[in-house]
Structure formats: C-alpha cells, structure tokens
Amino acid sequence: MPKIEQQIGKKLVGYSNIASIFLIKALQQLNSNGRLAFILPFEFFNTGYGKEIKKTLIEKHLLKQIIIFANEKDIFPDATTTICILLCENNQLQQDIKITNIKTTQEIKDISNISNYYHHKLTNIQLPHQQKWTPIILSLISPQKIPEGFCQLSEYGTFKRGIATGANDFFALNKSRIEQLEINDKNVCLCITKSHLIKQTIFTDDDLDLLIKQDKRIYCLDVKESNSQAVINYLKLGEEKGYHQRYLTKNRNPWYKLEKREPAPILFGVFNRGRLKVIRNFTTGINFTCYHGFYANLLGHNLIDKLFIYLISDLGQEIIKMNKRSYGNQLDKFEPRDLNNGYCPNMKQFNYINQKDVNKIIKIAKIDEKKAILMSNHLIKQIINREITK
DNA sequence: TGCATCCTCCGTGGAAAGTG
DNA sequence: CACTTTCCACGGAGGATGCA
Known part of the structure; x- marks a missing residue:
C-alpha cells in the first residue's frame, strides 16, 4: 500500500x-x-x-x-x-x-x-x-420521497451490530451439547446465532422454547465461573483447536470474553433479499452479527412498538432501503449506521398513532404477518396525510 | 487499548437430483 | 423407496482499519 x-x-x-x-x-x-x-x-x-x-x-x-x-x-x-x-x-x-x-x-x-x-x-x-x-x-x-417532517432514526436510539464471537463454531451451542459438556447454565446465555432461526416477525419466549426443544444452537458460551471444571475443559478444547488464535479472539483478554449486549427489542436482518427482515423481539435472547439490534434512548423508549410498525410497513421499508448496500442478485446489506441514518416519522407524527391500534397490529402479526403489514401501511399513511393537510 | 465500523469473501442448510 | 451426493440461494463471519 x-x-x-x-x-x-x-x-x-x-x-x-x-x-x-x-x-x-x-x-x-x-x-x-x-x-x-x-x-x-x-x-x-x-x-x-x-x-x-x-x-x-x-x-x-x-x-x-x-x-x-x-x-x-x-x-x-x-x-x-x-x-x-x-x-x-x-x-x-x-x-x-x-x-x-x-x-x-x-x-x-x-x-x-x-x-x-x-x-x-x-x-x-x-x-x-x-x-x-x-x-x-x-x-x-422511483419517485420515493422522504415525507415531510420525518427525522432520522438516530433520534430515538441506535442500531448496533450483534455479537461477533470470532468463532461461532466454538461459542454457539445447543442444549444437548451443553449437557454433554456438563456446562452449568450460568456459563451460557440465550443467543440468536443465525438469521433463519427466526421465521416470524414477532419473536416470543414460546418461539425460543421451541428452538430449545428442536435442539438448535441458541446458546452462547458466556464464561462467568472460570473455575468450573467443565468450562476449563471446554476452553482447553477450544485452545487445542486454535480458536484462541483467531483474529478477534486473539485480540481479546481473555480470548473467550464476550462482547456486552443487552437484548434488543427490535432486530434487523443484516442481509436481505426483497423485504427487509424486521423482528420485534420479546425474549431475552441477544443477537449475533446476523442481526443488528435497536437500542432505544429516552425519546425512543416508549416508541419501540410504533417504530416497529413503521419498519414493517411498505413505506418504512422503501425509505430505509434508500440507505442499502447492494451486492447484486438483489442481495442487500445494511450496516448499523445505514439504519441509524434512515428516516422515520418524527415525535409529533408518532403521537398521532393510537397505542391501541399498535397493540392490535402486534397481536395480529403473530398469526398473520401480511395482514399486520397492511394495517401498518394504513396507520403510517394516515400520519403522513395528516401532516400534508395541516 | 479496546471497541466500532467498513468491507467482502465464502460456509452451509436444506432441497433437488442421483443411485441402487 | 431409502439413502447418498450435489448444488446454490441465502446470508454469515470475521479480517482490517479507524477512532475515542
């Protein structure tokens, strides 16, 4: 260079x-x-x-x-x-x-x-x-314009990249493997390790339980008791396989230390084809790099559901897509900042939306995603028209 | 120094196709 | 039909660099 x-x-x-x-x-x-x-x-x-x-x-x-x-x-x-x-x-x-x-x-x-x-x-x-x-x-x-009054999503919080373990093969575990290794529950945390594990737009504890039953890899090694023999054994196994010498692990101290993340209420698929994958997460699972997680600030705190409704609506998707990166063959990718810089309704506009309607949509989204999208479209259209008529 | 961000190469689940 | 192999769409992973 x-x-x-x-x-x-x-x-x-x-x-x-x-x-x-x-x-x-x-x-x-x-x-x-x-x-x-x-x-x-x-x-x-x-x-x-x-x-x-x-x-x-x-x-x-x-x-x-x-x-x-x-x-x-x-x-x-x-x-x-x-x-x-x-x-x-x-x-x-x-x-x-x-x-x-x-x-x-x-x-x-x-x-x-x-x-x-x-x-x-x-x-x-x-x-x-x-x-x-x-x-x-x-x-x-396409003549898609940003509607009047819209502000940047970063007003309400930030999207952050999920946890990068540096060696998912080693860190991502399923129930049977944990049992086999005799690792204590305290040394694992619930994690969404792959995008395709979540199929529906609403992700609840029931869905998570089902994944556990199916023995999917939804746990991540999160060492809390470094004196536990089972943990020591597994770390040793990891070192034998050279996982501690990978780029990310090598630069961490100790090499198995996990990045800190709280469960995010909204998850956003990093890679998408066609519709953007937006998940309302009601579990305590934290996400790997397959999703970006939204962390609300004080302003956004009470707007999470409304923001979610906006993000699944056709208009929200079109506007967020304006910041996409294209990798050909309709494969789009988003970095956290692409999302943070995306536009969404301002506080006043969000306030026009009735919380009852929002709750109803979320309820319906569990059963009928398409219907929920149509209803979201309707709500979002309303606040935009309202702004214009004023 | 430790985390965040940027960038891009390629691993893999699951289904289709092949085989005996 | 039951099993194995092949294939590729999908999207995951993590190395490299920047920044506080």
Whole structure:
C-alpha cells in the first residue's frame, strides 16, 4: 500500500479496493482530451474510500456518463456484485452527467451509440461526492420521497451490530451439547446465532422454547465461573483447536470474553433479499452479527412498538432501503449506521398513532404477518396525510 | 487499548437430483 | 423407496482499519 501511494502520489483510504486504485491510476494517465471507459462494481459509489475519487471525477469534469446494469447476473453469472461502466473524458468541459440504465441483454445489442443512449441527466451539483450515489440515482427511477417532517432514526436510539464471537463454531451451542459438556447454565446465555432461526416477525419466549426443544444452537458460551471444571475443559478444547488464535479472539483478554449486549427489542436482518427482515423481539435472547439490534434512548423508549410498525410497513421499508448496500442478485446489506441514518416519522407524527391500534397490529402479526403489514401501511399513511393537510 | 465500523469473501442448510 | 451426493440461494463471519 505505501508503495502504491508513493507511485500515485496520493494517500489512500485503507479500505480501498483494487478497482478504485486502478481507476485513480487510469485517471492520472488520461491525456488531455483522452477518453476512458472503466468497468467496476457500482457499490464503489457508496463506499467511504470512493469519496475522494468521486470528488476528482466531478470537480475535474472527468465523468461524463454512468452506465448501470440491472442484469448483472446475465453478464457475470458467477459473481455477486453490481456492475457499472464509467465513461470519462478529459476535456475540461463542465457537462451534464448522463445516466444509462441497462435492464436486458437485448437492450445492449440494440444500442448503436451509447453516448446518445441515456435515461437521465444530472449536473455535478446533484452528485455530491460525500453522499452515496445509489439513493440519488434510485430516486430518479422511483419517485420515493422522504415525507415531510420525518427525522432520522438516530433520534430515538441506535442500531448496533450483534455479537461477533470470532468463532461461532466454538461459542454457539445447543442444549444437548451443553449437557454433554456438563456446562452449568450460568456459563451460557440465550443467543440468536443465525438469521433463519427466526421465521416470524414477532419473536416470543414460546418461539425460543421451541428452538430449545428442536435442539438448535441458541446458546452462547458466556464464561462467568472460570473455575468450573467443565468450562476449563471446554476452553482447553477450544485452545487445542486454535480458536484462541483467531483474529478477534486473539485480540481479546481473555480470548473467550464476550462482547456486552443487552437484548434488543427490535432486530434487523443484516442481509436481505426483497423485504427487509424486521423482528420485534420479546425474549431475552441477544443477537449475533446476523442481526443488528435497536437500542432505544429516552425519546425512543416508549416508541419501540410504533417504530416497529413503521419498519414493517411498505413505506418504512422503501425509505430505509434508500440507505442499502447492494451486492447484486438483489442481495442487500445494511450496516448499523445505514439504519441509524434512515428516516422515520418524527415525535409529533408518532403521537398521532393510537397505542391501541399498535397493540392490535402486534397481536395480529403473530398469526398473520401480511395482514399486520397492511394495517401498518394504513396507520403510517394516515400520519403522513395528516401532516400534508395541516 | 479496546471497541466500532467498513468491507467482502465464502460456509452451509436444506432441497433437488442421483443411485441402487 | 431409502439413502447418498450435489448444488446454490441465502446470508454469515470475521479480517482490517479507524477512532475515542
């Protein structure tokens, strides 16, 4: 990395991927009036390390056109990624940036002149380098707007990543294994170790009991009595297998110390295809990294159910998705901050919602998720219309 | 130093397909 | 039909870097 930095004469963000470094190099070598076509994952425009390069592309008027491919699986069937082609020209002219959305292979065949084939035009002001570009470009295609009055979710609390054990194989246990190892109940805690363990949007102690009965891995080693022989034996076994030398465990002291987390009342699936996985958690189970957990602050404390209703509603899902990261093939991912920066109704708007209606939806959600979503849609629509009429 | 955040590579459950 | 093998959608995991 230092060598590359020296060669291109620029300090790089440590997360930079190879493609972006090649892009910098290519842009530097572009002659006056030279042209460049560059293919790379579109995700680049949503990354932190991409910001500086976006700045260069915009400020030096290099970027002329972005061609985005929605049919990435047709083009690179083996890769889970997004695709775009950048067309650049070093002509110093401030021109609009053309956006081309390719949807099918046939469409590609029919194009005779790509420069004249575009669906939108953006000025350089519309593409700020510090912002993610996916939401900006998506907003051209789907006219989803953030409703008036909405505030950021971080007003009410924060989403945090779940527990990263550093070695789930070792830490995640099921009932029979615990019994076999003769580990005391005090040295394990209830954990949701895999996303698919929760199938329904409401997660209760009954569901948790069922998982225990099914002997699923819903416990996590949480050493409280380090003098217990059973614990000592199991830790030794772990060390024999080298789990204490993994990246995360190696940097912890002791290596088996668990990250601290309280049970989160709302869980949010890290990876999603299609609908976002939002769970109202009524158990004391804590979550592994498969879910992000919501931790309310004083303001959000009484709004958890309402927030949940919003998050399962169609509108809530659309608005939260504006901050998604795409990994191709409809696979979306969210980091905690993507969620915290998402928009939701403000306090006043939430207050319009009757708590009774909310309780009713939660009750119904246990039996009929679809109906609960429809009811949520209705409630959320009401508060938005209300804001407009005022 | 210890935790949070960013990024991306790939492990695996469960079902389909194959086999005797 | 019962068992084994293969396959891939789904989403999990954790290494690397940044930050307080």
